[in-house]
Amino acid sequence: MASSHGLVPFKSVCVFVPLHLGKVDPTPVSLRSIDGFGLETFDPLKFYQFNHHHRDCSEAHWMNGVMILFYVFSFVTVLGSLAVVLMKNPILSALSLVVSFFGVAGIFVLLHAPFVATIQVWVYAGAILVLFLYVTMLLNIGGEMPEEKKRKYSKFVWLVLGLLVSGLIFKFGIRQWVPPFNIEPSSGSIESIASQLLNPYLLLFELISVVLLVGILGAIVLAKKGGHAP
Amino acid sequence: LIPLSHTLTLSFILFGIGLAGIFTRKDAITIFLSVEIILNAANVAFIGFSQSWGDEFGHIATFIVIAVAAAEAAIGLSIVIRLSQQRESLRVDSFKELKG
Numbered sequence: 322m323a324s325s326h327g328l329v330p331f332k333s334v335c336v337f338v339p340l341h342l343g344k345v346d347p348t349p350v351s352l353r354s355i356d357g358f359g360l361e362t363f364d365p366l367k368f369y370q371f372n373h374h375h376r377d378c379s380e381a382h383w384m385n386g387v388m389i390l391f392y393v394f395s396f397v398t399v400l401g402s403l404a405v406v407l408m409k410n411p412i413l414s415a416l417s418l419v420v421s422f423f424g425v426a427g428i429f430v431l432l433h434a435p436f437v438a439t440i441q442v443w444v445y446a447g448a449i450l451v452l453f454l455y456v457t458m459l460l461n462i463g464g465e466m467p468e469e470k471k472r473k474y475s476k477f478v479w480l481v482l483g484l485l486v487s488g489l490i491f492k493f494g495i496r497q498w499v500p501p502f503n504i505e506p507s508s509g510s511i512e513s514i515a516s517q518l519l520n521p522y523l524l525l526f527e528l529i530s531v532v533l534l535v536g537i538l539g540a541i542v543l544a545k546k547g548g549h550a551p
Numbered sequence: 552l553i554p555l556s557h558t559l560t561l562s563f564i565l566f567g568i569g570l571a572g573i574f575t576r577k578d579a580i581t582i583f584l585s586v587e588i589i590l591n592a593a594n595v596a597f598i599g600f601s602q603s604w605g606d607e608f609g610h611i612a613t614f615i616v617i618a619v620a621a622a623e624a625a626i627g628l629s630i631v632i633r634l635s636q637q638r639e640s641l642r643v644d645s646f647k648e649l650k651g
Contacts, residue, residue: 387553388553391553391557395557395561398561398565399561399564399565399568402565402568402569402588403568405568405572405581405584405585405588406568406569406571406572406575406576406581406585406588411578411580411581411584414580414581414584415580415584418584418587418588421588421591422591425591425594425595428558428561428595428598429594429598431553432553432558432598432599432601432602433602434598434601434602434609434610434613436610437594437598437610437613437614440613440614440617441594441617444617444618444621445587445591445617445620448621449587449620449621449624452624452625452628453580453583453584453624453628456580456628456631456632457580459632460631460632460635460641513607514607514610514611514614517607517608517610517611518611518614522611525611525615529614529615529618529619532618532619532622533618533621533622535622536621536622536623536625536626537622537625539625539626539629540625540626540628540629541629543626543629543630543632543633544629544632544633
């Protein structure tokens with residue numbers, strides 16, 4: 322009882338003996354005889370303090386990394402969205418919207434939603450934006466793309482830059498400065514989303530498929546050559 | 552955990568940018584892109600609340616929003632194609648009459 326609080330009874334006087342073993346304080350334990358009185362007790366208070374402090378430190382680092390990444394992705398997203406609005410050329414607008422969508426996908430990953438981030442990249446940046454680009458190019462309303470200036474070393478410079486970036490990524494790795502995300506299996510994983518989507522929200526799920534079907538049919542009917550516009 | 556205020560701030564900024572795009576641009580396609588930005592702002596808010604409250608519904612709502620956005624893009628772009636067949640110009644203020 323007493324020793325659990327770091328107090329060692331000695332001649333009916335309680336003496337606080339802050340002795341401990343381990344990485345905290347690597348001072349060597351003095352020699353004693355085999356049958357002597359063991360003093361080095363587990364110090365819960367010190368251990369707690371150390372552990373608490375250590376965990377706080379690592380958590381602060383983790384938070385810092387995540388927050389920095391959040392700001393970077395937010396910057397990319399806002400910049401891409403501004404470019405969408407400010408660009409004159411609709412094709413360039415659509416391409417900057419891809420940048421914005423990738424930033425949003427990164428933010429989704431930081432917010433523990435990996436499945437939604439994947440869907441964002443696949444469906445939004447992959448499918449919807451390609452549709453936009455196709456229509457823009459088919460209608461030829463993009464105007465002329467700006468003429469590419471002749472630059473002598475342009476390709477060489479970009480090649481060197483790409484190799485440099487990939488080499489840096491290979492050398493230092495992403496894992497070293499991005500702390501590992503400890504995503505609990507019950508938050509945002511595909512399993513939990515699927516079980517939620519197919520149990521309580523099954524009607525919603527089916528309604529989505531109906532909406533998509535109607536959308537596809539409506540698009541075909543509307544865009545049909547020579548068809549009657551409803 | 553990222554604080555909810557940060558996520559909501561980003562969502563509001565995106566929403567404002569999209570709204571400004573809708574009101575300032577005359578191009579039908581760019582207006583569609585601005586609508587997509589607004590939908591994305593809603594998605595960010597959904598996921599932020601979902602993380603902050605520990606509720607999974609935000610993910611499902613985002614899923615639904617993405618699906619609806621896909622349907623909306625398909626139908627909207629086919630309408631744009633029809634309009635371009637009729638008018639040659641895609642400026643929104645040239646469409647003053649509903650009857651084509």
